[in-house]
Amino acid sequence: MTLVETLQTRISEFICCEMDLPPEDIDLDTPLGAFGLGSLAGMKLIGSLEQQFGLRLSPTLVFEHPTIAELALAIAAIAARGEAAHV
Amino acid sequence: MFDKSCLSPQELASATGLLAVHDSLALRAWVHPHKVLFTLLDDQGEEQQQVSYQQLLGRANAIARQLQAVSEPGDRVALFFPQGLDFIASFLACLIADRIAVPVNLPNRRRVERCLSILHDSGSRLLLVAASEQAMLQQAFAGTPAAALAMLSPTDDCDAPLAFARPAERDPQRVAFLQYTSGSTSAPKGVRVSHANITANLRMMRDSWALDHTSDFVTWQPHHHDMGLILGQLLPIVLGNHTVIMAPATFVRQPLIWLQAIARYKARLAGGPNFAYNLAVERYDAERLQGLDLSHWTHALNGADVVRPASLARFAQQYAEHGFRASAFVPCYGLAEATLFVSGGPQGRPVCSVVVPVDAGAPQELVGCGEPSWEVEIAIVDPASRQRCTPGHIGEIWLRGPSIAQGYWQNPAATEAGFKARIDDGSPLDYLRTGDLGFVGPDDRQLYVCGRLKDLIICEGRNLHPEDIEYTVIEALDEVRPQSCAVFSHDNEQQRQTLVAAIELNREIKRWLQDNPRQLKAVVRSAVVDQHGITLNRIVFVQPTSMHKTTSGKIQRAKMRQLYLASELDLFDETR
Structure with missing residues (x-):
């Protein structure tokens, strides 16, 4: 599974x-x-993804990329940049 | 009394149990000026800012002078602040200057309307606003009546310490602040909390839980909520402790930072609504928590929401290896109308529980919300006959005591109904009606809370009015004009709260459902989360014959809930 797919699964x-x-x-x-995800649950989601993937994420990501598909892509891109920075 | 060179510990305890809270601060700033009172943590759990007793007093005095220059005693001052140390300095400044503080949650996209109705209801003349929030607030209020209100940011000045003087004798029954957590969006109700109410309630918590200057706290509750303000930010002043503050968002995002702070600062008291303990279990991470020591944690408060036995058991089991003891749990009961605290403790004993039958479904285990403070009288009263229930029987919880607030701000009708209830036994005493149902355990003296007299929904520590949510649902479906909607909540098998909306069917809704049920539900869920910040877990569609209403057309939520749980509603099956 690609990282984007893993992210999609975890967010779902x-x-x-x-x-x-x-x-x-x-x-x-x-x-x-449309799933009823508000700011509190959005914050929980970001925190949970930060913990699972060892990333530092902005809580506004859920508003800037407001579908599962878009959010997974955005986070995968952040993860890739982080990897690059480590190298 | 203040013509002294020092105070004995007993004198200090008596004085702080009697003085107005800002006078207690002045006293402690004289006794231990350099002790750190508050430490603010950033969103990574690192120390961001600290303030000593003397510094907080100096800042509050400076802001009080600022307020005195632009307002009159008794004016309402609305406070708009993110979590941080400026709020408490500004709040205390209002008390010092005799302005009535009105803490308000910062408006985000959806809360502007509620802010506006609070500003209108309180008749606030002045907005005291964190400098960082001014632009946002101006934008949010543009084109509304609030745009005309004067806006002030608190000064960063800190007045030089003065010799401690005997506090001016002022009427302790003066209103200190208005707590707006009650009432629906359209009709907010501000609880009038007096200086004497605050003093009494802080003393009650200190004494019920046997706290002192060594009882350090970690708190993340927001200051516009009674638990965050009274317990998290005012009780520390009376105790003379060190309290660590973090933002609610930090807790929700990284709950382990909260636990790590409790361990790092050897905090004795920390807590939150029930969901805090669930979140701490869900996000447990053995690697990150290696070496975590929670053995100093003696007061794990659980209040402001239903206390669920499964949550306590899961948390205790998960964190036992970190030195957490189940006897540290302190389930408690309180409400803004009683300033905050009513019952909780005694601390250090196993949590009490009983199993009671409930209207629909399996018997339910209830957790005891502690014994009341000795200063509070709890009466269990039959709400219809207004007579005392026989011991151990369920009735409405009525309260009397020095921390019961004076009433609602400029709302004589609601004050009369809520704060001036009389028991039908010839007694002339006034009681507060809480609207909560419960009983006092005949053997263990614990207060057990079983539910609400009205249909109020309590969700993650917030009070939600079903009529507000129903209004949103009906508005969202404006195009297909549903006749009615009932919103109610129940606990599922895992003791998780489930929020249900039962929407009355008509021909157009049926057509939409057959066409695209997912879209219809999405419209409803989006509107509700947008307006109220909560998720509707189940959306069902009910035949008109199955919608139960009173003769005057009001929806009977309790009846609908009961039928829903018994699977006796005539529902439309959209998957068919």
Whole structure:
């Protein structure tokens, strides 16, 4: 699985579990607000991804990239830059 | 009393238990000026700023002079601050200058309307605003009546220490601040909290929990919430302790920083609503928490929301290896109308619980929310007959005591109904009606809270009015005009709160559902999270015959909830 796919899976899992929604309501291109993701849950999501992937992420990412697909791409790009910086 | 060279510990405890909180600060600034009172942590858990007792007093005095130059005693001053040390200095400045403080949550995209109704209801003349937030606030209020209000930022000056003088004798029944956590968005209610109420409530917490100057805190609760303000930022002053403050967002994002701070500062008291303990378990990370020592933590408070036994058990099990003891849990009960604290403790004993039958479904385990402060009288009253219930029976929780607030700001009707209730036994005493149902355990003297008399929904420590959420749902579906909607909450099998919206079906909604159910639900969920910051977990569509209303057309939420849980609502199956 690519990093983007892993991220998509983790974000979807978080939304399913945190929002207590049936998986059939989840869609990669639906705005996150449509799942009922607010600022508190958005902050939890960012924190959880920071912890899982060892990254430092801005809480505004969820508003700037407001679908699962877009958010996964944005975070994968940040991770790639971080890797590059380490090299 | 202040013509002394020093004070004995007993004198200091008596004085801080009686004085207005800003006078207690002045006293402590004289007794131990250089002791650090507050440390602010940044979003990585690093120390960002500190303030000593003397420095906080100096800043509060400087801001008080600023206020005196531009306002009159008794004026309401709305406070807009992010979590930090400027808020508490500004709040104390209001108390010193005899201005009525009105702490307000910073408006984000969705909260502007609520800010405006609070400003209007309180009749605030002046906005005291963190310099960092001025531009944002001006933008948020542009084109509204609030744009005309004067805006002031607190000075960074710090007045030089003065010799401690006997505090001016002022009426302790004066209103100190207005706490706006009650009331719906359209009709906010500001609890009038007096100086005497604050003093009494701080003393009650100190004494009930046996706290002193060695009882250091770590707090992350926001200061516009009664728990964050009274417990997190005022109680430290009375105790003379050291308190570490972090932002609510830091906690939610990285809850382990909270636990690490508790360990690092050897804090004895820290807590939050029930969800804080869930979050700390969900995000447990053995590697990051290696060596974490929570053995100094003696007061793990759990309040402002339903205390769920499964959450306590999970947390205790997960953190036992870090020295956390289950006997440290202090479930408590309180409300803004009682300043904050009503019951909790005694500390250091195992948590009490009972199993009670509930209307629909399996019996439920309730956690005891502690014994009341000795200064509070709890009466369990039948809300219909207004007679005392027999011991151990469920009724409405009524309260009397020195920390019960005076009423709601400029709202005589709500004050009369809420604060001046009389028990039907000929007694002339006034009680506060909490609207909560509960009983006092006949054997353990614990207060057990079973639910709400009204349909108020408590979610992550916030009070939500179902009519506000229903209004949002109906507005969001304006195009297809649903007739009615019922919003209610229940706990699922995992003791997790589930929020349900039952929407009345009509032909257009049915057509939309057959066409694209996901889109319809998305519209509703987006609107609700946008307006109220919460998630509707279940959205169901109900045949009109199954929507229960009173003869005057008001939705019967309790009935709808009961039928929903018993699977007796006539629902539309959109997956068909």
